[in-house]
Amino acid sequence: MELANIEKLIEKYENAETSLQEEQELKDYFQQKDIPNHLFEYKALFNYFDESSTERYTKTIPLKTRKTNWKWISAAAAVLLLFGVYSLKFSDSISKKERQEAEFALLETKKAFQLISQKLNKGEHVAFAGLQEFNKAQNKIFKTK
């Protein structure tokens, strides 16, 4: 391209009036080796832009992690559920046995309490009779009424 043309384009470029296509022309022009001295700094500029645009992101972006996570989570949940159901059933059979034992124990305890209360009542009768005898003797002695 003609030098005059390039200079015109550069002026437009500085005023940010060039189109993308014209900017590409400038970039192409400054790729060549022989650049007039007064345009040397533009070569640096456009070469820099070219160089920068080839930079790549080289690391891998881990995006699939979530999917595999779901697999593991669901597997863990299934195991947990199975274990839960199993242990619930197991604990249920235990409690049946325990309930029977507990009922038996309750009956035995009731019996024991009944026995104690019977004995207590008997004792009370004896004590009451004794008290009456005592009252009689007291009345005889003091003749209050």
Next chain:
Amino acid sequence: MNQTEFLNTVLPLKDKVFRLAKRLLVSIDEAEDATQELFLKLWKNKNKLIEYRNVEAFAMTMTKNYCLDQLKAKRSNNLKLVHSNYKDPAISLERSIELKDCVSRVHRLIEVLPEKQKIIIQLRDIENFEFEEIGKILDLQPTAVRVSLSRARKTIREQLIKQQNYGIS
């Protein structure tokens, strides 16, 4: 958007996202972290991505916002290291070396530009976006983008000429 669609339309943007992140965050490590973070975000929201007509512009907007947030957080936490005042050793007479030197100098000149101009230079001169798209990404009028871009280009050119003439930065 399913996985294959995502891999075909969004994943190829990773280089652009990385380059913009690197432009703003300077350090390669941080830019890589940012890229990974942004793609996880995009991946999580892949079902909503169909709603955006221009996924590329959307990704750029996200990148810009994320990086500016990072910078803000960093600035409040850390002391700022100023890279712009390095003294260059004497410039070699060899033109090729000089050119290489110049290229890296361009990098440093862009580094000291205001963030908005940095983003615009990156999007326009390196990623070749249209003004309308840049306007959308930055929430600016296309004319305002032009003005900023022109200012940035002139600053870089002036600084380059200055360094060329005096041989020092």
